[in-house]
Amino acid sequence: MNRRLTQRGRERRQQLMEFAAQRFADQGYHPTSVAEIVQGLGVGKGVFYWYFSSKEELFLEILREAQHDLRRTQQQAIDGEDDPVRRIALGIRASMRWSSEHPQLHQLFAFAVTEERFAPALRKGEQTAVSDAARHVREAITRGEIRDGDPELIAHAILGVTTHLARRFVHEQGRPWPEVADAAVSFCLDGLLVERDILV
Amino acid sequence: MNRRLTQRGRERRQQLMEFAAQRFADQGYHPTSVAEIVQGLGVGKGVFYWYFSSKEELFLEILREAQHDLRRTQQQAIDGEDDPVRRIALGIRASMRWSSEHPQLHQLFAFAVTEERFAPALRKGEQTAVSDAARHVREAITRGEIRDGDPELIAHAILGVTTHLARRFVHEQGRPWPEVADAAVSFCLDGLLVERDILV
Amino acid sequence: MNRRLTQRGRERRQQLMEFAAQRFADQGYHPTSVAEIVQGLGVGKGVFYWYFSSKEELFLEILREAQHDLRRTQQQAIDGEDDPVRRIALGIRASMRWSSEHPQLHQLFAFAVTEERFAPALRKGEQTAVSDAARHVREAITRGEIRDGDPELIAHAILGVTTHLARRFVHEQGRPWPEVADAAVSFCLDGLLVERDILV
Amino acid sequence: MNRRLTQRGRERRQQLMEFAAQRFADQGYHPTSVAEIVQGLGVGKGVFYWYFSSKEELFLEILREAQHDLRRTQQQAIDGEDDPVRRIALGIRASMRWSSEHPQLHQLFAFAVTEERFAPALRKGEQTAVSDAARHVREAITRGEIRDGDPELIAHAILGVTTHLARRFVHEQGRPWPEVADAAVSFCLDGLLVERDILV
DNA sequence: GATGAATGAGTCTTCATTCAT
DNA sequence: CATGAATGAAGACTCATTCAT
Numbered sequence: 001m002n003r004r005l006t007q008r009g010r011e012r013r014q015q016l017m018e019f020a021a022q023r024f025a026d027q028g029y030h031p032t033s034v035a036e037i038v039q040g041l042g043v044g045k046g047v048f049y050w051y052f053s054s055k056e057e058l059f060l061e062i063l064r065e066a067q068h069d070l071r072r073t074q075q076q077a078i079d080g081e082d083d084p085v086r087r088i089a090l091g092i093r094a095s096m097r098w099s100s101e102h103p104q105l106h107q108l109f110a111f112a113v114t115e116e117r118f119a120p121a122l123r124k125g126e127q128t129a130v131s132d133a134a135r136h137v138r139e140a141i142t143r144g145e146i147r148d149g150d151p152e153l154i155a156h157a158i159l160g161v162t163t164h165l166a167r168r169f170v171h172e173q174g175r176p177w178p179e180v181a182d183a184a185v186s187f188c189l190d191g192l193l194v195e196r197d198i199l200v
Numbered sequence: 201m202n203r204r205l206t207q208r209g210r211e212r213r214q215q216l217m218e219f220a221a222q223r224f225a226d227q228g229y230h231p232t233s234v235a236e237i238v239q240g241l242g243v244g245k246g247v248f249y250w251y252f253s254s255k256e257e258l259f260l261e262i263l264r265e266a267q268h269d270l271r272r273t274q275q276q277a278i279d280g281e282d283d284p285v286r287r288i289a290l291g292i293r294a295s296m297r298w299s300s301e302h303p304q305l306h307q308l309f310a311f312a313v314t315e316e317r318f319a320p321a322l323r324k325g326e327q328t329a330v331s332d333a334a335r336h337v338r339e340a341i342t343r344g345e346i347r348d349g350d351p352e353l354i355a356h357a358i359l360g361v362t363t364h365l366a367r368r369f370v371h372e373q374g375r376p377w378p379e380v381a382d383a384a385v386s387f388c389l390d391g392l393l394v395e396r397d398i399l400v
Numbered sequence: 401m402n403r404r405l406t407q408r409g410r411e412r413r414q415q416l417m418e419f420a421a422q423r424f425a426d427q428g429y430h431p432t433s434v435a436e437i438v439q440g441l442g443v444g445k446g447v448f449y450w451y452f453s454s455k456e457e458l459f460l461e462i463l464r465e466a467q468h469d470l471r472r473t474q475q476q477a478i479d480g481e482d483d484p485v486r487r488i489a490l491g492i493r494a495s496m497r498w499s500s501e502h503p504q505l506h507q508l509f510a511f512a513v514t515e516e517r518f519a520p521a522l523r524k525g526e527q528t529a530v531s532d533a534a535r536h537v538r539e540a541i542t543r544g545e546i547r548d549g550d551p552e553l554i555a556h557a558i559l560g561v562t563t564h565l566a567r568r569f570v571h572e573q574g575r576p577w578p579e580v581a582d583a584a585v586s587f588c589l590d591g592l593l594v595e596r597d598i599l600v
Numbered sequence: 601m602n603r604r605l606t607q608r609g610r611e612r613r614q615q616l617m618e619f620a621a622q623r624f625a626d627q628g629y630h631p632t633s634v635a636e637i638v639q640g641l642g643v644g645k646g647v648f649y650w651y652f653s654s655k656e657e658l659f660l661e662i663l664r665e666a667q668h669d670l671r672r673t674q675q676q677a678i679d680g681e682d683d684p685v686r687r688i689a690l691g692i693r694a695s696m697r698w699s700s701e702h703p704q705l706h707q708l709f710a711f712a713v714t715e716e717r718f719a720p721a722l723r724k725g726e727q728t729a730v731s732d733a734a735r736h737v738r739e740a741i742t743r744g745e746i747r748d749g750d751p752e753l754i755a756h757a758i759l760g761v762t763t764h765l766a767r768r769f770v771h772e773q774g775r776p777w778p779e780v781a782d783a784a785v786s787f788c789l790d791g792l793l794v795e796r797d798i799l800v
Numbered sequence: 801g802a803t804g805a806a807t808g809a810g811t812c813t814t815c816a817t818t819c820a821t
Numbered sequence: 822c823a824t825g826a827a828t829g830a831a832g833a834c835t836c837a838t839t840c841a842t
Contacts, residue, residue: 009801028315030230033836044803045838055837085393111314113367114307115228123372137392146392150383153369157387160364161357167313168356172323183350187357191391192337192346193285206825234812244828249813409822428715430630433815444824445817455816485793507714513767514711515628523772537792546792550783556768557761557787564760567713569753572723583750587757591791592737592746593685606804634833644807649834803842811835818828 013051015041021062025104029059029111060121063112066105067125073098074132084140089185091133092162096181099166106166130155146189158188203250213251215241221262225304229259229311260321263312266305267325273298274332284340289385291333292362296381299366306366330355346389358388413451415441421462425504429459429511460521463512466505467525473498474532484540489585491533492562496581499566506566530555546589558588603650613651615641621662625704629659629711660721663712666705667725673698674732684740689785691733692762696781699766706766730755746789758788 005013019040023032034055038048052058077094078087099106112118133155140146165184169175205213219240223232234255238248252258277294278287299306312318333355340346365384369375405413419440423432434455438448452458477494478487499506512518533555540546565584569575605613619640623632634655638648652658677694678687699706712718733755740746765784769775 012801026316028230030228031315034838035836046802046804046840049838050801088392107314110310114311114314115231116226140392145394147390147394149386149392153365153380153383154387154392156364156368157361157384160360160362162360163364164356164360165353169353180353183353184357186349187354187388187391189391189393190347191387191389191393192288192340192349192354193389193391194345194347203825209825212826233810235810245813245830246815246828247826250826255812412822426716428630431715434817435815444822446819446823446825449817450822488792510710511714514707514714515631516626540792545794547790547794549786553765553769553780553783554787554792556764557784560760560762560764561757562760563764564756565753568756580753583753584757586749587754587791588787589791589793590747591787591789591793592688592740592754593789593791594745594747603804609805612805633831635831645809645834646807646836647805650805653834655833805840805842807837807839809836812833814832815830816828819826821824821826 009051012047016048016051017058017062017065020058021066021104021108024059024062024111025107029108029115056117059108059112059118062105062108063118063121063125066102066108067122067128069102070095070098070105071125071129071132074129078136083145084136084143085145085189087136088133088140088158089189091136092158092185092188093178093181095162096166096170096177096184099163100170100177103171106163106171110167126159130159133158161188209251212243212247216248216251217258217262217265220258221266221304221308224259224262224311225307229308229315256317259308259312259318262305262308263318263321263325266302266308267322267328269302270295270298270305271325271329271332274329278336283345284336284343285345285389287336288333288340288358289389291336292358292385292388293378293381295362296366296370296377296384299363300370300377303371306363306371309363310367326359330359333358361388409451412447416448416451417458417462417465420458421466421504421508424459424462424511425507429508429515456517459508459512459518462505462508463518463521463525466502466508467522467528469502470495470498470505471525471529471532474529478536483545484536484543485545485589487536488533488540488558489589491536492558492585492588493578493581495562496566496570496577496584499563500570500577503571506563506571509563510567526559530559533558561588609651612643612647616648616651617658617662617665620658621666621704621708624659624662624711625707629708629715656717659708659712659718662705662708663718663721663725666702666708667722667728669702670695670698670705671725671729671732674729678736683745684736684743685745685789687736688733688740688758689789691736692758692785692788693778693781695762696766696770696777696784699763700770700777703771706763706771709763710767726759730759733758761788 016037020032020037023037023040034045034048038045041047048058052061074091074094078090081087081090109122112122130152134151137146137149137151137154141148141151162184165180166177169180170177203209216237220232220237223237223240234248235245238245241247248258252261274291274294278290281287281290309322312322330352334351337346337349337351337354341348341351362384365380366377369380370377416437420432420437423437423440434445434448438445441447448458452461474491474494478490481487481490509522512522530552534551537546537551537554541548541551562584565580566577569580570577603609616637620632620637623637623640634648635645638645641647648658652661674691674694678690681687681690709722712722730752734751737746737749737751737754741748741751762784765780766777769780770777
């Protein structure tokens with residue numbers, strides 16, 4: 001399914017992906033039929049199978065592109081920042097912003113975890129993101145800026161906080177993303193306690 | 201679908217729920233057919249519809265029971281503990297343990313978010329859990345033990361960390377839950393920074 | 401399925417037949433399930449199959465009894481009347497009254513025509529009624545009271561008028577049966593024309 | 601279910617309606633399965649749902665078309681006839697002929713009465729036919745050609761006679777329709793009595 | 801490139817009937 | 822007599838995919 005596409009062809013393909021992503025997010029992957037997607041765009045079924053070999057492939061394609069786009073966004077955000085802690089904070093903010101701009105894709109990530117066919121693809125992309133973050137954590141630990149700990153685990157914890165707050169506050173409650181991002185950053189960096197043992 | 205069930209009937213119903221939960225978690229809700237469930241138990245198709253009015257209702261029933269069970273587990277864990285910060289830590293540990301003991305149910309929660317039909321039911325239970333946690337946070341803030349902030353948001357952040365670490369480390373990588381729980385508690389309470397502004 | 405029934409048994413059986421007849425008439429034979437019937441009476445499924453060997457048999461039983469009851473009603477109505485034309489008129493009135501008192505059974509007759517399994521049983525009973533009526537017609541012709549013609553056909557025409565008017569005016573529009581009966585009698589006996597050729 | 605159909609599509613649709621009408625008439629609506637219909641035409645199950653959104657809709661479609669066709673037939677038959685009594689007679693003849701040519705559809709009308717879902721649609725069409733006939737009756741009364749009476753009721757009586765005689769004699773006994781039509785006309789216009797009170 | 805039409809395996813669900821207790 | 826439980830064939834309907842035009 002690697003066709004040479006004309007300009008118009010690439011646009012069609014993009015249209016299909018965007019429309020499908022929206023529907024998948026709104027109603028779920030399975031409850032959304034191919035017929036529905038092509039009808040929504042007012043084209044015949046043939047069109048769909050011209051661009052994608054199956055519904056499954058379409059989903060994977062959307063997933064790949066989304067992960068790629070998120071990563072690019074994060075990298076642009078931290079580009080040129082030397083301090084690793086600041087890079088972490090900028091990464092969290094970038095994720096939150098991206099998530100608020102692409103709630104459907106965020107929702108698709110959530111679905112992909114739950115189905116054996118898609119989970120591996122998702123994990124692969126997530127692993128890349130986590131490794132990126134873990135690198136900053138490691139560097140910050142080395143520099144003595146943050147407390148010692150398993151960098152991968154910490155990166156996952158950050159991811160968990162960010163993802164969850166994005167869903168509940170930005171998507172569901174419609175709060176402005178910057179303030180939720182600030183809360184996430186503060187939670188991750190400062191923790192909850194007023195006084196704590198600094199055992200470094 | 202409120203039948204009077206005999207002892208045997210109640211057992212059958214429980215069997216169905218457990219078997220279905222496992223399948224739903226393994227392969228996803230949609231890819232699991234009712235036929236598969238009843239075959240797995242070696243009974244006729246009518247049995248399913250004797251106990252549940254639809255596949256959807258079965259899922260909701262599993263969801264409700266799981267949320268109820270999780271909550272009971274958490275309440276038992278913190279019972280008798282006066283210090284709110286310790287209650288938070290005990291709650292995180294209890295969640296992590298429950299999650300390690302019921303990975304299927306944890307997976308079902310993840311799926312429920314992604315489908316409009318199940319999301320409301322999920323959110324309702326989640327809201328209960330979050331409100332419980334937020335109460336402890338509020339009390340801890342009042343006592344001056346943890347820094348000021350929106351208790352609901354903090355509760356959600358804790359939930360995000362716990363959920364995500366449980367999935368990645370306990371379920372996927374098979375790490376022992378107590379050590380992941382410790383990491384989660386530490387992350388939430390102490391944060392990452394070595395030095396930080398205490399603005400209280 | 402010829403059980404010796406106790407008094408109580410006969411009542412149960414009657415209850416089942418009446419309740420089922422009502423449902424069959426309201427929603428149709430096929431859309432009414434055995435489960436629904438027994439639930440409506442608050443008994444278990446076993447009860448049903450204790451009294452009837454199948455749903456089909458139940459329907460036939462209702463049909464038979466209804467036809468029998470209608471015929472008895474008609475015979476009582478004309479009993480002792482010597483004039484055949486008056487017997488015809490009395491028969492029409494009796495049918496109309498019975499129909500207004502048993503709209504469900506009237507509806508069941510209508511359904512029975514439409515299904516191969518029940519049509520023969522229905523026709524058999526109908527034939528009896530028509531033969532009864534045809535006898536009066538024949539006698540009236542012999543006496544020179546009504547015009548010559550095929551008695552069976554005339555009897556059917558009367559049946560058609562009566563049945564149809566009963567449905568539309570008595571059942572559907574709720575008009576009082578005696579006035580509809582009068583209209584039917586007048587229509588059958590006098591016809592529509594003001595002037596006509598009397599070719600006797 | 602408003603698709604743009606090609607020529608071929610329209611033919612398929614028609615085929616389905618005709619075949620289904622026959623089966624519904626022969627065995628009843630419920631005992632006829634969709635599977636049976638498509639098998640009878642040697643096509644896949646999807647074909648059915650390409651043209652009709654449900655079995656119920658198919659039935660209604662057949663019903664509508666049949667009523668429309670019957671009405672058209674009647675109107676053509678009376679076209680140009682000035683005398684209302686002759687129009688009534690021509691209408692009866694036209695109905696009888698149509699009924700003999702479309703016994704399945706006649707049977708479907710009979711079934712439609714018996715089920716709540718179809719009865720309203722049937723009544724609507726029947727009302728149209730009755731109103732047509734009632735108009736002629738009214739005019740004939742005004743002209744002093746037929747005796748006074750409720751035109752709607754008279755129209756229904758005529759309908760009852762015609763319908764019933766068509767079923768019993770034309771469909772079931774196979775008598776030639778013109779002679780049954782003559783009998784119906786005579787019955788309706790002249791009535792049964794040799795002598796009668798002319799109270800006009 | 802694109803469309804309407806077709807396929808048919810597979811889905812959820814119903815229901816008449818039977819049976820152990 | 823009566824009940825709750827079970828059966829399993831059959832039903833309506835869906836949908837990813839293919840194909841002739």
